[in-house]
Amino acid sequence: xxxxxxxxxxxxxxxxxxxxxxxxxxxxxxxxxxxxxxxxxxxxxxxxxxxxxxxxxxxxxxxxxxxxxxxxxxxxxxxxxxxxxxxxxxxxxxxxxxxxxxxxxxxxxxxxxxxxxxxxxxxxxxxxxxxxxxxxxxxxxxxxxxxxxxxxxxxxxxxxxxxxxxxxxxxxxxxxxxxxxxxxxxxxxxxxxxxxxxxxxxxxxxxxxxxxxxxxxxxxxxxxxxxxxxxxxxxxxxxxxxxxxxxxxxxxxxxxxxxxxxxx
Numbered sequence: 001x002x003x004x005x006x007x008x009x010x011x012x013x014x015x016x017x018x019x020x021x022x023x024x025x026x027x028x029x030x031x032x033x034x035x036x037x038x039x040x041x042x043x044x045x046x047x048x049x050x051x052x053x054x055x056x057x058x059x060x061x062x063x064x065x066x067x068x069x070x071x072x073x074x075x076x077x078x079x080x081x082x083x084x085x086x087x088x089x090x091x092x093x094x095x096x097x098x099x100x101x102x103x104x105x106x107x108x109x110x111x112x113x114x115x116x117x118x119x120x121x122x123x124x125x126x127x128x129x130x131x132x133x134x135x136x137x138x139x140x141x142x143x144x145x146x147x148x149x150x151x152x153x154x155x156x157x158x159x160x161x162x163x164x165x166x167x168x169x170x171x172x173x174x175x176x177x178x179x180x181x182x183x184x185x186x187x188x189x190x191x192x193x194x195x196x197x198x199x200x201x202x203x204x205x206x207x208x209x210x211x212x213x214x215x216x217x218x219x220x221x222x223x224x225x226x227x228x229x230x231x232x233x234x235x236x237x238x239x240x241x242x243x244x245x246x247x248x249x250x251x252x253x254x255x256x257x258x259x260x261x262x263x264x
Contacts, residue, residue: 021143022085023207024200030144031151034091038111040177041146045113055098055118062098065116068130069096072138073112075211075263080142088142096134104229108137109181110146123225128218131209139204145197149180202251206258216258223248 019030055062073094080088092112101117108114114134124130140146153176210216227244 019144021200022080022083022088022204024143024203026200028144028148029151029155030147031154032147034087034110034144034147037144037147037150038091041109041111041113041181044177044181045109045111045115048115049097053100055100059098061118061121064127064130065098065114065134066096068127069094069114069134071212072131072135072208075213076138076142076208079211088144106133106137108134108141110141110144112138112141114138123229124222125225126218128209128214129222129225131212131214132205132219132222135208135212135214136201136205138208139201140197142208143197143200143204145201146180148197150176153180199247199250202247203254206251206254207261210258210261211263213263215264216255216262220248220251223251 018027020027057063057066073092077086077089077092080086089112094112094114096114096116098116098118102119103117104120104123105117106115106120114137116130116134120133121130124133157176206216206219209219227248230244
């Protein structure tokens with residue numbers, strides 16, 4: 001009987017809590033509100049900033065991160081609002097920070113909190129390379145991949161409802177958040193996304209950088225450099241989902257679609 005109840009519960013969730021990812025059209029399970037996820041993310045984000053060395057706003061590299069980030073955010077927000085999908089970013093308070101670290105990494109928390117590690121800048125080389133990285137990470141957030149992973153954890157644990165409880169003070173949900181994101185572990189590296197989510201972030205990121213006026217073809221050069229760095233064990237970025245030839249081939253297939261959004 002309990003097994004039947006759980007099956008009916010999961011079926012009900014799939015029917016009532018499904019969302020659609022912009023541009024890709026994929027259906028996903030999201031049980032939490034954006035406010036709930038953004039609130040939890042903000043706590044973790046602030047803790048990360050206080051325990052890591054943030055590059056000063058006056059540095060040229062920080063200015064580059066903020067310049068590229070603001071350009072991406074403006075284009076993405078305008079596009080989503082024009083398509084009636086503004087709710088995806090309605091609670092976003094965009095921030096772009098550069099932290100001093102040899103780690104080859106970057107991430108975007110729900111709510112638009114973006115962190116780039118200085119160790120990835122040599123592989124980016126220029127604004128377009130940096131836009132490739134940041135647009136990909138923002139793609140994860142816009143696609144609500146974190147919400148999706150938390151929701152999957154909730155279903156696995158048999159949690160039936162969330163309501164308006166304060167998730168930040170509930171250890172059960174904090175543990176689920178940490179399992180989904182892992183922020184703070186390994187110098188703040190967010191836990192690996194699934195291969196499906198990585199591919200989806202590639203898709204969204206390619207289009208987002210195009211919207212912002214960065215030639216999507218330049219993303220291929222970045223992923224080629226990343227593939228070489230990964231083979232030489234120089235990069236831990238996407239270590240579970242390497243920037244291999246399959247990823248590059250998939251991006252090439254997406255190029256005609258991305259070029260339709262290219263504003264130069």
